[in-house]
Amino acid sequence: MGYFPTFIKIDDKKTLIVGGGNIAYEKLEKLLDFTQNISIISPKFSDKMIEKINKYNLKFENRVYKTDDIKEFNIVIVAVDNINLQGQIFEESKQYKCLCNCVDSVEYCDFIFPSYIKKDDLTIAISTSGNSPALAKHLKIYLKKLIPDGISDFLKQMKDFRKTMPKGKERMQFLDKKAKEYIDEWNKKQI
Numbered sequence: 001m002g003y004f005p006t007f008i009k010i011d012d013k014k015t016l017i018v019g020g021g022n023i024a025y026e027k028l029e030k031l032l033d034f035t036q037n038i039s040i041i042s043p044k045f046s047d048k049m050i051e052k053i054n055k056y057n058l059k060f061e062n063r064v065y066k067t068d069d070i071k072e073f074n075i076v077i078v079a080v081d082n083i084n085l086q087g088q089i090f091e092e093s094k095q096y097k098c099l100c101n102c103v104d105s106v107e108y109c110d111f112i113f114p115s116y117i118k119k120d121d122l123t124i125a126i127s128t129s130g131n132s133p134a135l136a137k138h139l140k141i142y143l144k145k146l147i148p149d150g151i152s153d154f155l156k157q158m159k160d161f162r163k164t165m166p167k168g169k170e171r172m173q174f175l176d177k178k179a180k181e182y183i184d185e186w187n188k189k190q191i
Contacts, residue, residue, distance in 0.1 A: 002129040003112055011035040014072060018065050018089065019079030020045035023103050027077050028052055033118050039073070041065055065089065071096050078102040106130040115140040120152040121159070148186045 015031060017024050020042030028049065031038055039059040040049070053060050065085065070076045076098055078089050083105065090108035093100035102108035114125040115136035124143060126136045148154075158175060165171040 003127060005114075005125060005127065007123065007125075010075065011037060013037065013074035014039070015075040015077070016041065016070055016073040017077045017079060018042065018069075018085075019077075019103075020049045021079065022046060022048075024077070024079035025049050025052070027079055027101075027103065027113065030113060030116075031077075032056060041069060067092065070098055073098050075099045076101070078108070117144050117147065119147060121155045122147070122151055148182075154182050 010031075011034065013035070015035060015038045017028060017031075017038060017040045020040060021044070024040070024042065025046055025048045028038065028040070029052070032052070036056050036058065038056075039061075040053065041061045041063065042049075043062065043064050045053070045060070045062070052058070065080075067088075070089065070092060073096075076089060076093055078086050078100065080086065086102035086105050086108050090100050090102055093110070099110045100108065101111055101113065106112065109130075112127065112130050114127040115133065116126065117124045117140055124147075126139050126143070128136050158178065161175060161178070162171070165174065
């Protein structure tokens with residue numbers, strides 16, 4: 001069975017990354033697109049991790065993971081090679097009801113990181129349910145080329161319309177028409 005696609009507001013969720021190497025850094029970079037409410041525990045940190053920690057003033061502890069470290073967190077990312085530790089943290093996450101992702105161990109994941117494109121308020125996520133991250137990566141590259149340059153301005157305009165127009169059928173129809181016109185106009189430019 002695949003993963004349910006959803007977008008979760010995480011800036012108010014406490015997130016823990018266990019690990020300080022290259023994979024942990026990749027996950028940190030992705031999380032920073034959406035939140036800075038991130039803590040990190042690792043006995044070793046890559047130079048890139050230290051740079052991001054300092055740049056964003058993130059909380060970190062230079063030590064090994066201990067049982068119960070996740071009890072105050074809503075989300076935990078486990079980016080370590082130790083499969084036994086991944087399993088231990090995943091089982092512990094059930095006790096504390098926090099969402100857990102153990103990198104490259106889908107059996108220890110409540111969620112996975114999709115490949116995604118983020119351009120201001122536009123976010124497009126691509127997932128193969130963990131079957132082919134390479135395909136998701138190449139689809140991302142392909143789709144990124146298709147996004148119109150002015151998409152951010154258009155989304156701001158649509159946001160303003162939503163704020164100023166009363167809710168109801170007329171607003172829905174107006175916004176739908178605007179979106180269709182935008183895409184149709186953009187498609188004409190592609191030909």
